[in-house]
Amino acid sequence: MFIDCAKLEKILKADYKSWGVKFGLTEKGMYILNGTGWMIEADNTKITKEFLGTVIKTCGLAPEKGEFMTYQKGHDPQFETERKPLLWDMTEDTKEALISPIKIMQNDNMMTVVKTPGGARLINDARLAIVNPDKCRENENPPSTFAVHGDWLVSCNDEMAVGICFTSPAYKPELEVLRLLSGVDFYWVETPHYEL
Incomplete structure (x- = not known):
């Protein structure tokens, strides 16, 4: 798993x-x-x-x-x-999401910025860390890349699915950062686990 x-x-x-x-x-x-x-x-x-x-x-x-x-x-x-x-x-109705290297600290929790079709969103790092493709058994299919469905970031294979809800920005500066990231091109990188 x-x-x-x-x-x-x-x-x-x-x-x-x-x-x-x-x-x-x-x-x-x-x-x-x-x-x-x-x-x-x-x-x-x-x-x-x-x-x-x-x-x-x-x-x-x-x-x-x-x-x-x-x-x-x-x-x-x-x-x-x-x-x-x-x-x-x-997962049948999802859009691609890309995990960025950009981090934001919010209420003593580290958040990762995720690029979604609707713009930049925040995901809690502690929750995101539970998904680890390196933990797959030899006979297990690797999980899908992360995808977005509404307020959920979802990854699954044929035996398990994991969903993590996006975190709303708590302060105006965070909201402004996400607005700026959503409106301009910048360098997005998929995590190595999910590169094709």
């Missing part, structure tokens, strides 16, 4: 301590995991023990088929209504 479990554990713990983490298994055998501004959908037959162990270590027992739970520190797990996978449907 193209997930860096050490990076995933960090964002899982942060969300578990604050707003909570939602985790479930559809009747058709698809794990859906999401926190604040990110989502992972993975086929339960292809899931790795490392991935599942990372989630269980932070949240607790994995749900049974058809169960969806919200896990939050200081609260008992709360049952949720069953959800359907969204990210693979999103």
Whole structure:
């Protein structure tokens, strides 16, 4: 699986301590995991023990088929209504996104500027770091390049999809930088993992 479990554990713990983490298994055998501004959908037959162990270590027992739970520190797990996978449907209607080398610090979080068809957008580096094509198994297809669907940056292969929500600029200078980057040509570079 193209997930860096050490990076995933960090964002899982942060969300578990604050707003909570939602985790479930559809009747058709698809794990859906999401926190604040990110989502992972993975086929339960292809899931790795490392991935599942990372989630269980932070949240607790994995749900049974058809169960969806919200896990939050200081609260008992709360049952949720069953959800359907969204990210693979999103990938059918996406536009190309390019990751730039430009960084912006926002509220003590490092953000990367992403070139999208609609202009420059921000993505949280901690969330972006969970996607790591080097973690693919030998028999696994590499993930697609990042693509944009609405407010989501999406990457997937035949067994897993990851979506990361774009971050809105919090301050006027950041908004101005994004406006300027969107209006002029400048040097965009795809990350080495995604170069063809």
